[in-house]
Amino acid sequence: MKRKKTLFIGGIKSGKSLNAQEYILKNSTKKPIYLATTEFIDEEMQKRLNAHKTSRSNKFETIEEALELKKIISVSSSAILVECVSMWINNMLYHQKTLQNILNELEAILKLDKEIVFVLNDVGSGVIPDNKLAREFVDISGKLSQLIAQNCDEVYHTIAGISTRIK
Secondary structure, eight states: OOOOEEEEEESTTSSHHHHHHHHHHHHOSSOOEEEEOOOOOSHHHHHHHHHHHHHHTTSSEEEEOSSOHHHHHTTOOSOEEEEOHHHHHHHHHHTTOOHHHHHHHHHHHHHSOOOEEEEEEOOTTSOOOSSHHHHHHHHHHHHHHHHHHHHOSEEEEEETTEEEEOO
């Protein structure tokens, strides 16, 4: 039986991460993996990361990987929460990866027969950014959100802490 893929998408601070954590814990038979994609950037980001770690206590096995997600996911025997795809896109762009590099990695992940829950910020509902890099990020995020959603069995949109199944 094919393992299920799920997407939680919503605005920043919408509650999608917490709901994705609750979802994967409820639906996993083993301790799930929390695949943390955020690189340590500054002190404020470190505080955010610490708050996330505290919120999930010891319910997850945490693995940190900023770029090569497939190498972690492909060898896992547990369900995986990818937190978050938006930060992964940011990392890939920061490390000079092309759209094709990003697509190749994501398409390879989506082909894996693994239980995966993706978390992604919906950045397409705002204004068009005023700089080239931000516009590139929004464009790539939009393309990837569509690709992930098409390949997921379930998709949840989160707003104000409420996740509504849209697929």
